[in-house]
Amino acid sequence: MACRPLFMPSLKGECLSREMDIAFEWVPGRDLEQKRACIVSWHAAAREQAGIENILEISTRSENPLGRSLSAFNLALSIPGREDPVTVECAYQGSKVFEHGGPFTDLLGVSSWEAKKDPRLTSSGSIT
Structure with a gap:
């Protein structure tokens, strides 16, 4: 198991976002397929634990072109x-x-x- 933060927008109060730690099944390895499997596992856990459906994965391994373009390696x-x-x-x-x-x-x-x-x-x- 591993834990990774999920950042969600907040429409109430002064803070514009809130953070929730999501526990998920880690998929070890450096291969692109293993990294994507880890992302899929984390997204499934986020849906289950936080009730979030549309997650924007911001990383070079994201399946979403916007998420890839917003990663620190590309932005x-x-x-x-x-x-x-x-x-x-x-x-x-x-x-x-x-x-x-x-x-x-x-x-x-x-x-x-x-x-x-x-x-x-x-x-x-x-x-x-």
């Missing part, structure tokens, strides 16, 4: 002083500061996958 930002847009993933990884290095702003100019896998992110000590 791009305009950064002042940069000509090209930067993905949220690259901005996140490139802005981290560690005990022995960072921020690694050169990661703003690579692909999201390259930024996430950069060895400096795991060899520069703890995040400060």
Whole structure:
């Protein structure tokens, strides 16, 4: 079993969303089919536990094109002083500061996958 948050819009009060932890059967593995099976399992648990039918999975593994385009690996930002847009993933990884290095702003100019896998992110000590 695993647990993952479900974020739902809230129409009452000052907070615009509410969060509920959903317990579901985890499907291990790195293959695309296994990741999608895990998503299907989580969606089924969310329907059962929260009564939610229409879930927008925001990830690169989403079956919904909107969910894929909104993932941190695909959603791009305009950064002042940069000509090209930067993905949220690259901005996140490139802005981290560690005990022995960072921020690694050169990661703003690579692909999201390259930024996430950069060895400096795991060899520069703890995040400060």
